[in-house]
Amino acid sequence: MNVQIKGNERIIHMLSDLYHEIRKRNITESRNLKKEIDKQIQGIDNDPNVQLYYALLEFRYQYLIDSLSISKDSFNKIEALGKPSDSLLSYYYYFFKAMHSTITGNYISAKELYEEAEKKLLQLPDELEHAEFYFKLSTFSCHKQQYVLALKQVSMAKEIYAKHRDFELNIGYCDNLYGLTCIHLKEYELAEEYLISALDVFKRLGEEHASLYSRHNLAFLYGSQNLSELAIRYISEVNEKSPNNYKALFIEAREHFKLKNKETANTLIEKALTICGELKNEEFYHRLMILKSMNDNLAANEFENIVLKGIEYFNREELYENIEKYEESLALKYYEEGNTLKASEYFYSSSQSRKKAIEREGLK
Incomplete structure (x- = not known):
C-alpha cells in the first residue's frame, strides 16, 4: 500500500498481521489483534485507504468468527467507501465481496466477483494468499454444485498449505471440504473418512470452533443416507453451541421431519426463518418454507x-x-x-x- 502518513504506519502493520492470523484461522490471536487495532484506530478519518483497509478486514474478521452472522447488508459499510485504486485493496475488495455474495446466496454475482479477484491475484506473489483464494473458490464451487471442480480447487490449496509450517489447521479445513464435496457426489464412505480425519485434526489442535464444521458435515452425511437419529446426535451439538446457525437448524429440522417429529421440526424451522429474515437470506428462506410446507402437509x-x-x-x-x-x-x-x-x-x-x-x- 502506498500510504505515507507516519501515524498510520503502525495501524497498517497491525492490519497486515491481523489478516495473516485470519488466514491461519487463528481465532484467539485474531481477536486479540482486532481489540488492539480498535483501540488505536482513532484518527484515521483523513486517510481513505486505511479506512477501507480496516473496513475490509473488519468484514473478513466477522466472517472468521461467525460467517453465518453475515447478512445481505454486511458489505454496505465497505461499499460506502467506494472501490479502491490500490492493487492489494482492490483484490481484497473483489475477493471478500465474492465471499459475501456466496454466503448470502447470490451465486451469479459471486462468480463474476471471483473471476475479477482471480485476475488481481495473479499480481500477488504471496503463495499462501493463492491457497486462501482457491480454498474459498472451492467452497463457492461446491455451493454452485460443481463438485469435481471444487475438488480440484481445494487440492490446489491443500498442496500449498502442506509446504508451510503452522498450517495444519488449514489442511484440516481442506479435508473437511473434501468430505462435504464427496457427500454431494454420493461417495459416502470417502466423505466419512475425510470428515473424521478433519475432526481428529481439529480435536488434537484444541479447535472447538473448527470441530463444529466437521460435526455439521457429518450430520449432513448421515442425513443424506437417512440415518436421521445419528444425524440429529451430531447436529444438535452444533445447534447447542451455535444457536443461530440457520444451516444447522435446517438440517436438524429436516431430520426430525423425516422421523415425523412434527412439533420439534416446526420449532426449529420457525427459529431458522426468524434468523434468515433478519439476515435477509433468500436461499435458506425458500429452503425452510418448502420444508415447513412439507412438515405441515x-x-x-x-x-x-x-x-x-x-x-x-x-x-x-x-x-x-x-x-x-x-x-x-x-x-x-x-x-x-x-x-x-x-x-x-x-x-x-x-x-x-x-x-x-x-x-x-x-x-x-
Whole structure:
C-alpha cells in the first residue's frame, strides 16, 4: 500500500498481521489483534485507504468468527467507501465481496466477483494468499454444485498449505471440504473418512470452533443416507453451541421431519426463518418454507405455490439440483392426491432439471 502518513504506519502493520492470523484461522490471536487495532484506530478519518483497509478486514474478521452472522447488508459499510485504486485493496475488495455474495446466496454475482479477484491475484506473489483464494473458490464451487471442480480447487490449496509450517489447521479445513464435496457426489464412505480425519485434526489442535464444521458435515452425511437419529446426535451439538446457525437448524429440522417429529421440526424451522429474515437470506428462506410446507402437509396446490416461489430463486442462481429435488417432491405430492396429470408434468420437469444439473457439473 502506498500510504505515507507516519501515524498510520503502525495501524497498517497491525492490519497486515491481523489478516495473516485470519488466514491461519487463528481465532484467539485474531481477536486479540482486532481489540488492539480498535483501540488505536482513532484518527484515521483523513486517510481513505486505511479506512477501507480496516473496513475490509473488519468484514473478513466477522466472517472468521461467525460467517453465518453475515447478512445481505454486511458489505454496505465497505461499499460506502467506494472501490479502491490500490492493487492489494482492490483484490481484497473483489475477493471478500465474492465471499459475501456466496454466503448470502447470490451465486451469479459471486462468480463474476471471483473471476475479477482471480485476475488481481495473479499480481500477488504471496503463495499462501493463492491457497486462501482457491480454498474459498472451492467452497463457492461446491455451493454452485460443481463438485469435481471444487475438488480440484481445494487440492490446489491443500498442496500449498502442506509446504508451510503452522498450517495444519488449514489442511484440516481442506479435508473437511473434501468430505462435504464427496457427500454431494454420493461417495459416502470417502466423505466419512475425510470428515473424521478433519475432526481428529481439529480435536488434537484444541479447535472447538473448527470441530463444529466437521460435526455439521457429518450430520449432513448421515442425513443424506437417512440415518436421521445419528444425524440429529451430531447436529444438535452444533445447534447447542451455535444457536443461530440457520444451516444447522435446517438440517436438524429436516431430520426430525423425516422421523415425523412434527412439533420439534416446526420449532426449529420457525427459529431458522426468524434468523434468515433478519439476515435477509433468500436461499435458506425458500429452503425452510418448502420444508415447513412439507412438515405441515399442505395440499398439493398450496405446496406448489411455495415451491414455485423457491424455484424462481433457484433458477435465477442456476441451482438446478435444488429445482430437481423440489419438483420431484411436488410431483409425488400430486401423485399421492391422484392428480396424475400434474404429477407427470412435474416428474418430467424434474428430469429436465436433472439434465441441467449434469451439464452444470460438467462446466469448468
